[in-house]
Amino acid sequence: MQQSKGLVVVVDDDEDIRLALSMLLSNQGYQVLEADGQVELARITAQHRPGLVLLDMNFSRDTTSGLEGLDILHQLNQQGLPTVLMTAWGNIELAVKGIQAGAADFIEKPWNNQKLLQLVDNYIHRPVSVSKSQRKPEPSELRQSPGSDWVAESASMQALESMVEQVADTQASVLILGENGTGKSLLAQRIHKFSERRESPFVSVNMGAVPDNLFESELFGHVKGAFTDARDNRKGRFELAQYGTLFFDEIGTLPARVQPKLLRVLEIGEFEPVGASTTYNADVRVISATNADIENMVATGEFRQDLLFRLNTFVLVLPPLRERLDDIIPLSKNFVDKFATKYAKPKITISDEVVALFQGYAWPGNVRELSHVIERAVILCRETEILPAHIMLPEKASALVPEDGGISDALRPLDDVELDMITKALKKYQGHISKAASALGISRNALYRRMEKHGLEKEDFDIE
Incomplete structure (x- = not known):
């Protein structure tokens, strides 16, 4: 007799759906139990601990909201039972709600047999190292720690968090x-x-x-x-x-x-x-x-x-640095500590003049640019305070921030900004691809692709 691969519970008010899934899974060696709703499911889970629950999103209450499925999902979460949601409506928004509520995954009806079997096998035989039985981090643990490259004090980053x-x-x-x-x-x-x-x-x-x-x-x-x-x-x-x-x-x-x-x-x-x-x-x-x-x-x-x-x-x-001004100084201090340690420097602080300079600059290179600026400043600093003389920014840096606080730049099409930055980098480095790519934070191949995308020719910059 073939040994069972594991127990799967199929929860659906459609008898034909339950029968089809039961046959499909049984033929693959799974033990399958069926439930037509919440009451029968409760009886099953009181007697057995399934490896996976396949849960329909809609029952008799209505046909599209998925409220009954979400109610049942909440109870399954409390029991620590992994659940894959099923919906016949191809409603991504509904599936996302289910995942936010704790579902492991979702699948649409009509399903692809091969994909469904793979999904079931993945969750039933997933190693303990990725089991939900592990302690989940508390929300407070998501906050940044001192010295971290991740800072989220601004409103835009708090929303992202x-x-x-x-x-x-x-x-x-x-x-x-x-x-x-x-x-x-x-x-x-x-x-x-x-x-x-x-x-x-x-x-x-x-x-x-x-x-x-x-x-x-x-x-x-x-x-x-x-x-x-x-x-x-x-x-x-x-x-x-x-x-x-x-x-x-x-x-x-x-x-x-x-x-x-x-x-x-x-x-x-x-x-x-x-x-x-x-x-x-x-x-x-x-x-x-x-x-x-x-x-x-x-x-x-x-x-x-x-x-x-x-x-x-x-x-x-992920918002650009110019839209998260409250994060610039905490990030700067973290980078100062990081690079002071790297280059065996004493404790270094940032002068008020540098703080004002940073807050008035548009940071087109975002956090990566800030990190590079701070690293150079730490290397140049021979005292215990970073001064404007240690900061290497483009001339007339403040002019990079428009009067509307950066909104004009934010509304420019990304393709236009990309073309502008590539052109400036190639001109600055006299067409040297490796140097321009490094300054832009991308690979040589990526730069070549972007040049082709924008119709830039090698001859335009006398590229080596």
């Missing part, structure tokens, strides 16, 4: 939007740190730094001999991040030819290394980030809309 508290301990995908240098990768690590996957790997891949011909190998791995330079087997990022979090930075640079393959992994949870015939399961939480106008890329056909839907269950917008 509130969203992080809701999003972190879910399985939902997250898309982080924000300008270069705002700290998107730091935010992704923060979400992972306060998730149930925190004991498993956090794996980051900068899409803008991966050569076009190596994307598949980078994401899915390859076997020896798969292509000319494949001298050994290599694990891809999905395999390295198993049971943890996979962070795609600069997701907007993902080539069109690779997008369907990434979509397939996100939809069915399976992938094959390049040159291999073996299929691997992927149990990862995906967080993505971009400074590009991703909606416009969808409209122009550069980015697949169905892939975006898989990436943006939650969208978090």
Whole structure:
């Protein structure tokens, strides 16, 4: 007799749905119990402890609000039972409410059999290291600690912190939007740190730094001999991040030819290394980030809309430094302490003149620029106080802040700002690609892609 893989409870008022799921799961070796509503479910959970509950969102009360499903979910959360929500309405907003309320995941009806089985297998056989039985961080633990690169004293960052508290301990995908240098990768690590996957790997891949011909190998791995330079087997990022979090930075640079393959992994949870015939399961939480106008890329056909839907269950917008003035001084003090320690300097303070200078500057490079400015100042400082003479900012720095406090810059299209910054960097470094890319905080490959996007030619800058 085949040993049961685990107990799954199917909760749905539609008998046909219950029968179909029961047959599908039973054929795969699961023990399945059915419940047509809250009363029958309570009876089952009083006698058994299921490995997973598949819960319909709508019952007899109405057809679309999902209120009954959310009520039942609350009770299951109190019992510590992992729950995957089911909805026939393709209502992402409703599914997000469920995830915010503590559901592990959601699936739409009609479901894809392969994806559903993978989902069930992931949650029933997930290692203890990512179990929800671990102590969850208290909301107060999400606050910044002294000396941290993460500061959230401004109103805009406090609002973001509130969203992080809701999003972190879910399985939902997250898309982080924000300008270069705002700290998107730091935010992704923060979400992972306060998730149930925190004991498993956090794996980051900068899409803008991966050569076009190596994307598949980078994401899915390859076997020896798969292509000319494949001298050994290599694990891809999905395999390295198993049971943890996979962070795609600069997701907007993902080539069109690779997008369907990434979509397939996100939809069915399976992938094959390049040159291999073996299929691997992927149990990862995906967080993505971009400074590009991703909606416009969808409209122009550069980015697949169905892939975006898989990436943006939650969208978090990281504000630029000019919109979080209350954070500039705490961040500055943290960076001073950090670099004073790094360069074996005594305790250093920041003069009032420097404070005023910082608060009057627009910080186009955001937190990354602030960090670089502070590091140079600490190196130059021979006393115990950073003075304006130690600060290296562009001439007429205050003129970079418009009279409306930065609103005009904020309303400029991102593409225009990007083109302007690339042009200035290339001119400043006489067309030296490596130096310009470093100043912009991106890779050479990413800079070349952006130049092509904006129609910039090498000859225009006498590039080496």
